Amino acid sequence: MNAQTRQTHLDPLAITLLLLCCFLWGINQVAAKAALTEISPLWQAGLRSAVAGVLVWLWSVSRGVRLFERDASLWGGLLAGALFAAEFACIFVGLQYTSASRMVVFIYLSPFVVALGMPWIAHGEKLSAGQWAGLVLAFGAVAFAFAEGFSASSPTQWWGDALGVAAAMLWGGTTLAIRGTKLSSAPAEKTLLYQLGVSAIALCAAAMFAGEPLPLHWSPRLLGLFGFQAVIVSFASYLAWFWLIRHYAATKLAVFTLSTPLFGLLAGALLLGEGISPRLVAALAALAAGIVLVNR
Numbered sequence: 001m002n003a004q005t006r007q008t009h010l011d012p013l014a015i016t017l018l019l020l021c022c023f024l025w026g027i028n029q030v031a032a033k034a035a036l037t038e039i040s041p042l043w044q045a046g047l048r049s050a051v052a053g054v055l056v057w058l059w060s061v062s063r064g065v066r067l068f069e070r071d072a073s074l075w076g077g078l079l080a081g082a083l084f085a086a087e088f089a090c091i092f093v094g095l096q097y098t099s100a101s102r103m104v105v106f107i108y109l110s111p112f113v114v115a116l117g118m119p120w121i122a123h124g125e126k127l128s129a130g131q132w133a134g135l136v137l138a139f140g141a142v143a144f145a146f147a148e149g150f151s152a153s154s155p156t157q158w159w160g161d162a163l164g165v166a167a168a169m170l171w172g173g174t175t176l177a178i179r180g181t182k183l184s185s186a187p188a189e190k191t192l193l194y195q196l197g198v199s200a201i202a203l204c205a206a207a208m209f210a211g212e213p214l215p216l217h218w219s220p221r222l223l224g225l226f227g228f229q230a231v232i233v234s235f236a237s238y239l240a241w242f243w244l245i246r247h248y249a250a251t252k253l254a255v256f257t258l259s260t261p262l263f264g265l266l267a268g269a270l271l272l273g274e275g276i277s278p279r280l281v282a283a284l285a286a287l288a289a290g291i292v293l294v295n296r
Helices: 012-035 041-063 074-094 100-107 110-121 129-151 157-180 188-210 220-247 250-256 259-272 278-294
Strands: none
Touching: 012 074, 012 100, 012 220, 012 259, 041 074, 041 188, 041 220, 074 100, 074 157, 074 188, 100 129, 100 157, 100 259, 100 278, 110 129, 110 157, 129 278, 157 220, 188 220, 259 278
């Protein structure tokens, strides 16, 4: 299916898949943060991509999906994979310095990045005055939340927040790379495998270069946290997400990802006991309003 035949409105199947993905992604940051007590950040990110990549390959073989035929998607795939790897390096390293609740809010600046960049790819999606107002509101919301990091009890929280913002930019860039290259017409399995394969190699190499210790003992707790990230999130939910990107308008999909920070805030508070400040809640509300304006 090409860009001309994408559905511009979300049907019940798309909405159900999106909400399920957002629920899983909100919990994912909490799982990653919790696992950092037993596994270093780059190894965690790299190994989960490797496991998920093997699962995508097995899934594709079982369904007869041709992953290695020539379709001019190589350069787009390598670009998307590099952006994907950098995004998760920022997330997993950043979680050492900031809370999962704050990280999930900053990551979901990504829909704003997609809305800003999409007119350069799909010229029919130029922004109106109201949409530009939404961009300004979204920027202001993130700046408002980010400023709290400089006065926090932890002197390095601002660094984790900054990595969260960088991850959002990279995630948005990945979506734009998929839509703007031959990956836009490639199978969802191939699109995902590019990203998982490149990120597994890059992140594991970075872990070795940084001298991070590879955990030799995997407790049941670590296996559960890691398995959730690799199998449920990186394999199943990402496969569904890239299928949605191929079949529906990206800006419409972006609106629904706003529910993810809500799930993340609740999960961080309930499972990790993280505090949620009024400033963070206000920033999330303003960010949501800004992105809704952009996507009207």
